[in-house]
Amino acid sequence: MSETILVVVEQREGKLNRVSWETLVAGQSLAAEMGWTLEAAVAGNGVSAIAGEVAAKKVSKIHALESPGFSPYTPEGFSAGLKQFISAKQPRLVLMPHTYQVRDFVPKLATAMGRTVISDCIGYRKEGDKLLFTRQMFQGKFAADVSFNCDPPWFVTFQNGAFRGDRVEAGASAAPVESVNVDIPQGTIRNKPQEVFKEAKQAVDLTQAEIIVSVGRGIKEQKHIELAKQLADALGGEIAASRPICDSGWLPMDRQIGSSGQTVAPKLYLALGISGAIQHIVGMKGARSVVAINKDHEAPIFEIADVAVVGNLFDVVPALIEEVKKMKSSA
Amino acid sequence: MKILVCMKQVPPKDAPLKLNEAGTWIREDVSYEVNEPDAFALEEALRQKEKHSGEVVVITAGPARAQQVLREALAKGADRAIHLEDAAFVGLDAFNTAGAFAAAIKDEQFDLIFTGLQSDDCGFAQTGVILAELLGWPHATIIMQIEKTEGGIKVKRELESGYFQFVEMPLPAVLTIQSGINKLRYATLIGIKQAKNKPLRKVALAELGPAITANSQKIERMYVPQKTKKTEYLEGSSAEIAKKLVEKLKDEIRVL
Ligand SMILES: Cc1cc2nc3c(=O)[nH]c(=O)nc-3n(C[C@H](O)[C@H](O)[C@H](O)COP(=O)(O)OP(=O)(O)OC[C@H]3O[C@@H](n4cnc5c(N)ncnc54)[C@H](O)[C@@H]3O)c2cc1C
Numbered sequence: 001m002s003e004t005i006l007v008v009v010e011q012r013e014g015k016l017n018r019v020s021w022e023t024l025v026a027g028q029s030l031a032a033e034m035g036w037t038l039e040a041a042v043a044g045n046g047v048s049a050i051a052g053e054v055a056a057k058k059v060s061k062i063h064a065l066e067s068p069g070f071s072p073y074t075p076e077g078f079s080a081g082l083k084q085f086i087s088a089k090q091p092r093l094v095l096m097p098h099t100y101q102v103r104d105f106v107p108k109l110a111t112a113m114g115r116t117v118i119s120d121c122i123g124y125r126k127e128g129d130k131l132l133f134t135r136q137m138f139q140g141k142f143a144a145d146v147s148f149n150c151d152p153p154w155f156v157t158f159q160n161g162a163f164r165g166d167r168v169e170a171g172a173s174a175a176p177v178e179s180v181n182v183d184i185p186q187g188t189i190r191n192k193p194q195e196v197f198k199e200a201k202q203a204v205d206l207t208q209a210e211i212i213v214s215v216g217r218g219i220k221e222q223k224h225i226e227l228a229k230q231l232a233d234a235l236g237g238e239i240a241a242s243r244p245i246c247d248s249g250w251l252p253m254d255r256q257i258g259s260s261g262q263t264v265a266p267k268l269y270l271a272l273g274i275s276g277a278i279q280h281i282v283g284m285k286g287a288r289s290v291v292a293i294n295k296d297h298e299a300p301i302f303e304i305a306d307v308a309v310v311g312n313l314f315d316v317v318p319a320l321i322e323e324v325k326k327m328k329s330s331a
Numbered sequence: 332m333k334i335l336v337c338m339k340q341v342p343p344k345d346a347p348l349k350l351n352e353a354g355t356w357i358r359e360d361v362s363y364e365v366n367e368p369d370a371f372a373l374e375e376a377l378r379q380k381e382k383h384s385g386e387v388v389v390i391t392a393g394p395a396r397a398q399q400v401l402r403e404a405l406a407k408g409a410d411r412a413i414h415l416e417d418a419a420f421v422g423l424d425a426f427n428t429a430g431a432f433a434a435a436i437k438d439e440q441f442d443l444i445f446t447g448l449q450s451d452d453c454g455f456a457q458t459g460v461i462l463a464e465l466l467g468w469p470h471a472t473i474i475m476q477i478e479k480t481e482g483g484i485k486v487k488r489e490l491e492s493g494y495f496q497f498v499e500m501p502l503p504a505v506l507t508i509q510s511g512i513n514k515l516r517y518a519t520l521i522g523i524k525q526a527k528n529k530p531l532r533k534v535a536l537a538e539l540g541p542a543i544t545a546n547s548q549k550i551e552r553m554y555v556p557q558k559t560k561k562t563e564y565l566e567g568s569s570a571e572i573a574k575k576l577v578e579k580l581k582d583e584i585r586v587l
Contacts, residue, residue: 075460075470100490104472107425107457111464116426116547119455132551138357138452141348143556150547190469192499199495211586235586247511259491268586275344289584291576296345303556307579308564309572319573327577327587 003036003092006153008082009054010099011042012073013196016050019097021165026124026158027095028058028169033126036092039063043081043182045071051177058169062177063089069184075105076189081182083112091153098157110155117155118146120278122162135159139277140300160259160282202254202262204238211237212266214257214284215245218273218294218313222250227317228272234324240264242274258283272313276301293317332385332479334376335439337432337446337458338369338404340397344451354552356422365400368447372508374515375477376445377408383479385442386410392420392431398531405526406518412529417536424546425457432458433465434542435534441503443484448473448507456507463505470505471498475512 007027009020024040031038041063042050051064065085069077078101086094086109096102098120110117123134125145132145133156148154206212213232219225225245232239239255246256257264259279265286272293274280277300284290285304292305293313302308309316340363342348349358365373376387389404391397392415401412415431423431444466446459456472463470475495476487483501489509490496518526536543565572581587 075472079464100473103456104460107460108464108470111426111429111461116424117457118548119457130551136454136556137553138342138348139344139454140556142350142357142553144550144553147549147551148547149545149549190501191471194497194499196490196494196496198493202493235580243511253493260489261493263492268580268584289586291579291584296347298347299345302562303558304560305562306560306584307576308562309576310564311569311572315569316572319569320576323570323573323577324580324587327581 003034004089005031005034005036005038005093005095006086006089006091007038007040007059007095009040009042009050010097010101011044011047011050012101014044014046014050016053017097017099018165019099019160021168022161022163023095023097023158024054024057024059025163025165025168029163030093030095030124034131039091041065041085043067043070043078048177048179052174055175055177056170057175058171059175061175064177064179065182066179067182067184069182069189072193073101074189074191074193075108076191077184078105079109079112080184080188082109084182085180086153087113094153094155096155096157098159102157106155106157113153115153115155116148116150117157118148119157120159121156122159124156136278139275140303141298159278161285199253203252204254206238206240206255206257206262206264209238209264209266211235211268211270212240212257212264212284212287213237213270213272214240214242214274215251215272216242216274217244219245222248224314225250227314231270231272231317231321231324234321234328235268235270237266237268237270242280271301271305272317274301275299276304332379332383332442333440334379334385334387335436335441335444336369336373336376336387336389336404336409337444337462338373338389338391338400339366339447339450339452340364340391340393340400341366341450341452350553350555354554355550356553363396363399365403366447366450366452368449368508368510370515371510371512372445372447373404373407373409374513375508376443377516378513379443379477379479388413388439388441390432390435391415392417392423392428394418394421401531402526403518405529405531406523407516408522410529412531413534414531415534415536415539419536422546423543424548425453425455426461427543427546429458429461429465430542430544431539432462434539443503444468444505446505446507448509459505459507466503466505468503468505469500470507471500472507473509474506475509477506
């Protein structure tokens with residue numbers, strides 16, 4: 001019998017999380033390369049519509065796992081329910097997106113099954129008969145190829161952006177949807193989650209900004225934020241920041257860029273003293289041009305920069321402000 | 332409340348790192364500091380103790396150098412420390428690290444265990460959740476606020492893109508703490524002095540016995556990632572760089 005790859009797509013409040021397409025692309029590409037069968041699963045309470053959406057893609061089968069215990073989401077419900085299904089099914093690989101939800105339950109699920117998760121991967125490679133999964137180490141300064149040293153099912157989660165979701169292959173015809181009733185016993189779930197909410201209204205909408213000057217911890221002190229603001233003003237752009245700057249209250253939260261902040265796509269993203277952690281990158285990688293000023297030539301931000309300045313921002317930025325002003329006054 | 336805080340020693344974010352000869356890990360001759368989210372986890376534990384009284388215990392797994400993290404925690408106000416001391420802990424996967432912690436505290440009764448939400452070196456984001464499963468406790472991840480309630484605690488979970496959610500849960504429980512949950516304190520001189528007399532229990536790898544098994548995932552090799560994007564580096568004096576950059580902004584990027 002052929003081995004199976006199971007992609008568990010993510011739904012929240014009845015909606016498919018689009019990042020699931022990326023994981024499906026990873027599954028499709030692995031299935032083609034390994035000659036394995038690709039199936040998908042979605043867990044929830046009333047997921048037939050989502051299962052139908054996934055069935056249009058190139059997969060052999062969708063399992064619609066239904067249980068009242070899946071809604072609302074809890075790590076205990078998801079771990080218990082998926083364990084039942086995966087233990088019975090015994091796929092070779094279980095793939096999921098590395099979302100806040102997945103990282104909340106998948107280590108529990110794998111541990112409950114006596115297995116392991118290679119988390120937050122950015123790709124895979126086949127070497128001989130070995131399957132290796134690539135993940136970032138030391139905040140992106142290095143990459144590591146990691147192998148499984150245990151029996152399947154092997155759990156893998158993929159980082160947001162690791163595969164191109166828009167490249168997901170459609171199926172020749174709709175894949176069959178199989179509904180599975182999962183029994184999550186009373187007493188399994190101890191957590192009582194409340195409604196999901198958004199903190200305070202956003203005063204600024206950075207998604208429309210054409211120029212963003214973004215400051216990171218390289219700015220060192222609150223009083224130096226002024227310097228970055230002067231540059232933003234000279235350029236006619238908006239000021240934004242990495243998370244630690246907003247955590248410290250040096251700029252308001254609604255100016256934070258990244259996975260827990262805003263996602264922007266300006267014409268110019270000028271990063272000052274930002275290291276380029278993945279959680280920051282996901283919020284700005286859609287920028288048309290990225291200019292990074294950082295004193296550390298190994299900073300991961302340079303990997304996605306179009307223009308790089310390795311140097312001290314306190315030297316470069318004042319000179320830059322002056323030059324921009326000069327140019328504007330002569331124009 | 333009796334709270335355990337799991338802490339890890341990692342290289343600073345901007346430390347220049349080199350690969351070892353085998354290309355499986357970094358060369359260890361770098362400086363180290365506490366993993367950032369773990370510092371916030373400690374701070375939160377100290378604040379909870381100040382509010383509700385109790386005890387704060389810190390634990391780390393690592394070679395002799397890792398003791399520094401515990402010393403700093405004691406100086407900031409932790410009551411005692413546990414050091415699982417062995418160089419081999421550096422290479423353990425998240426399952427084994429969690430197993431080692433579970434074994435080391437089997438005779439203790441904690442109400443809460445805090446970990447940072449992930450480490451700056453491996454970034455597994457798993458140790459706390461695995462520990463909860465091994466102990467049979469409920470857990471919640473990426474926590475930005477903790478309140479004591481009648482029957483347990485109410486925590487604020489961070490979700491993506493500025494969303495949050497409150498979750499009520501019973502104790503004992505494991506929480507993984509997000510950076511920025513609070514404002515860190517500094518150790519005081521008197522704290523540093525007192526830390527010298529606080530208990531620090533050392534546990535050897537051998538004492539943990541069967542809790543540690545072969546890693547179920549293995550780093551085959553580590554390397555500097557290949558650049559996929561073409562980056563143009565601007566060089567020269569600050570004035571020269573500024574000039575070149577403005578030309579680019581005008582003629583190529585076309586935002587001026
Ligand atoms: C679940 C989760 C969600 C997160 N969400 C977000 C998010 O939404 N947004 C976000 O930004 N982060 C987020 N983070 C945090 C993220 O992982 C990083 O910790 C953060 O982005 C680092 O910010 P930074 O680059 O400003 O600081 P650091 O990583 O400390 O980098 C500072 C940089 O400044 C450089 N520097 C220092 N001095 C100078 C100088 N004089 N001149 C030039 N350069 C200098 C240094 O070389 C270094 O590269 C999240 C993390 C997690 C785990």
